[in-house]
Amino acid sequence: MAAPEQVTRTGCIACELSSGVRPLPGGRLHESSGLVVEHCVGPLGVGTLVIKPLRHVVHVADLDETESAALGPLLRRTAAAVTEVIRPEQVYVCLWSHMDREPGHIHFVVQPVTKVDMVRFEAAGPELQLAMFRAGESPGEPEVDAVCTRLRPLLADQSQ
Numbered sequence: 001m002a003a004p005e006q007v008t009r010t011g012c013i014a015c016e017l018s019s020g021v022r023p024l025p026g027g028r029l030h031e032s033s034g035l036v037v038e039h040c041v042g043p044l045g046v047g048t049l050v051i052k053p054l055r056h057v058v059h060v061a062d063l064d065e066t067e068s069a070a071l072g073p074l075l076r077r078t079a080a081a082v083t084e085v086i087r088p089e090q091v092y093v094c095l096w097s098h099m100d101r102e103p104g105h106i107h108f109v110v111q112p113v114t115k116v117d118m119v120r121f122e123a124a125g126p127e128l129q130l131a132m133f134r135a136g137e138s139p140g141e142p143e144v145d146a147v148c149t150r151l152r153p154l155l156a157d158q159s160q
Ligand SMILES: [Zn+2]
Pocket: 008, 009, 012, 013, 014, 015, 016, 055, 056, 057, 105
């Protein structure tokens, strides 16, 4: 197992977004059991969210019992929220988590994918994500704020 992590690591984009060092468009959408939900800052479309531990954790195997027990229900709830707001054909959930080919702060991407996305980029699955990264069009802050206003109540604490 890795050495104990610091709560926030300087130079880690994920830590800097959740600790307020970097601006986070849309703000924090949810926090419970050491996990947070935020809007994705990368070019994966409006409504794409990220679930990550608040701690600087770089391997899924290093999640603690509380974080790992909460992860499944939070993934489901987050996918349900983006489904209700975006009405996608499918919701991708993935974790690549390499930064410059080094293990990075783990963050599960929850991406609602519509037919419009697939037609526009002529791709689906990993190819769609690659095409979106190549296009490099991060959503504008007003669009992110607007979708987060709709998503936030759906992610509000209910049972945890
Ligand atoms: Zn980090």
